Amino acid sequence: MKHRAIAILEELIGIQSVNPHYGEGAAGEMALSRHLERLCREAGLVVSRQQVFEERDNLIVRLPAPRPGPLLMFEAHMDTVSLGAMPDPLTPIHREGRLYGRGACDTKGSLAAMLAAMETLALQPDTLGCDVMLCATVDEEHAYRGPLKLLELGLPIAAAVVGEPTNLRIVAAHKGCARFAVHVRGKAAHSSVPHEGVNAIVHMSRVIRYLEETVAPELADIRDPLCGPATLSIGTISGGRQINIVPDRCSIEVDRRIVAGEHPGEALAELEARLLAWSRTQGIDLSVEPLLLDWALGTPEDDPLVSAAKRAAGGLGLPEGSRGETYGSNASKYQGIGGIPSIVYGPGSIAQAHAVDEWVPVAEVEAATAFYVALARSFGR
Template sequence: MKHPVIDILEDLVRIQSVNPHYGDGANGEMELSRYIERFFRRIGLPVRRQPVAEGRDNLIVELRTGHPDSVLLYEAHMDTVSLGSMERPLVPAIRDGRLFGRGACDTKGSLAAMMYAMEQCARYPELLRCDLVLCASVDEEHAFTGLLKFLELDMPISAAVVGEPTELKIVASHKGCVRFAVRTFGKSAHSSVPHEGENAIVSMAKIVQYLQEKMTPELGRLSDALCGPATLSIGTIRGGKQINIVPESCVIEVDRRIVPGENPHRVLADIEEELQGWCAAQGIKCAIEPLLLDWALHTPPGNPLVRRARDAASALGLNSGVFGETYGSNASKLQGIKGIPSIVYGPGSIAQAHSREEWVAVSDVERATEFYMELARTFR
């Protein structure tokens, strides 16, 4: 017999909620948020919308049980990446115990499990020793504006669980990132008299070499026991207009992954200072522009949330270890910006997220439901 959480998940997958950042044909999160709103209104829980952008609202559901000093937040994003070349991405299909569909794994499996868990908790609120809040957020797959807007509410929250595919592992730390562009400025000239110009591409080549050979090796020293070392990757390069003009501009985009303990703003400032100093000595004119700054997550193993999560996993016979990851999530914003102890937990594997064959194991979704219910009942 099919578990009711799977019915919810199938409904979520049927509703296209591609992040508008991915272009034409993306519906955004509105229709999905209406489904979730109806779901909770039907069982009498208060639901509120928080506008984030035109036609894009976070949805916040509260289960108040008389414990305002102990508030557990469940958070999962509603948006997905583009439908891509997936076959029938909006038609949930179960084969060999796997549910296929865009978003099934990232992160509608977690969202469905959290919704079902909250519905069950709402039936017996007297069993809870905490208030439970669910935030279904927008825009995680692009710029996290949904979660950042949610933080502006300054709701009292004691601890948070962010639903993302962790293979039902308790992820208490993960990396963050600092993405920035570096632009070099030259002087254009006809290519027949290149000495009359300054070649921005040649300058950039020196910077690329510096980043790769000087800055990158030093990052090995910044290593986290659970997440591994800090890294740096140069992802794009653009420069020059045509072959017979000395280029006056060249831009690269760099992705520096930070480890727990690093502050993204500080990391960017340090990179800027070091690079500008080196460029000045080389006679290179450059500018650095921040693109995206994201905190790393580090919730200490001794934190009560981690302990309760481990107990809940143990009680259910699930993996009760504590893990680190290389990718980011909304958890790091909750912790980095507001100091809210947070973990990431959900069904499915990151390997199946964003992929052409996105799926989640049905049994994982069911077990995640049990975990979210058990944690809600034991958190205080």
């Protein structure tokens, strides 16, 4: 017989939920959330909605324990990236133990496993060690407004498990980022008399050397044992208007990855102050523009959530060690902003997320379901 989580996952793949940020034809999360709501009500679960944008709600599903206990949240986002060039993205296709479809891996596989776990737990609530909540959120693939809005409710969440592809590894740490642009101003002049201008591109080349040769090497000292060092990468450059004009503008965009223990806003402010101080000594006119700040995740190894996750995994013969990742997730928002100990756990590999041939191993979805059930029974005891 087909595993319940696989049956749910096939239905979820069939409902397009591309993040509206990806433009025309993107359906958003509403149809998917209505389907989830129907399944939850059929299972006797208590469902409520929280509007984040018009026609885009977080879905909040609750299952109280018979005796009062701490509140454990399972969370997974409902949106996907665009359908892209994937053949039959909305048709669940089974091949060699894999289930293909847009969102199969990122992150409908986790969502289906969490919902199947909630259904199982709802049948035997007396086995619960804690109150359990499943939150299906919107807008992870763009600006993570869903989790931020959820935090505004101020729910007494004791711990959070975020469903993203980790190949069934307990991820207790991942990097965050402080992205920013650097704008250098020069003075335009005709290229036949370049000495009458100030070349913004040439000045920017010195900024780049400073970042690469002085700032970046020092970041190697800021290390997380699970995730490795903080890093810096210059991703874009633009400047100049035409060949016969000395450029008066040049800009770069920089992705500074932060590790647990660093605050994204403080990391950016520190780097900005440093760049401004250095540029004054160099006679370079520059400004820094913040682009995106995202928290790093760093839940301690001895946190009750990590311990309960290890117990649950060990009891099922699944990997018990915790691991760090370089990619981000909603978990760092719950921990960084909400102060909620969080881990990331789910079926599939990040390598298949967003890919043209997105798939998830069927066996991992089934195992993840068992893990979520076991964790809800183990946490709070």
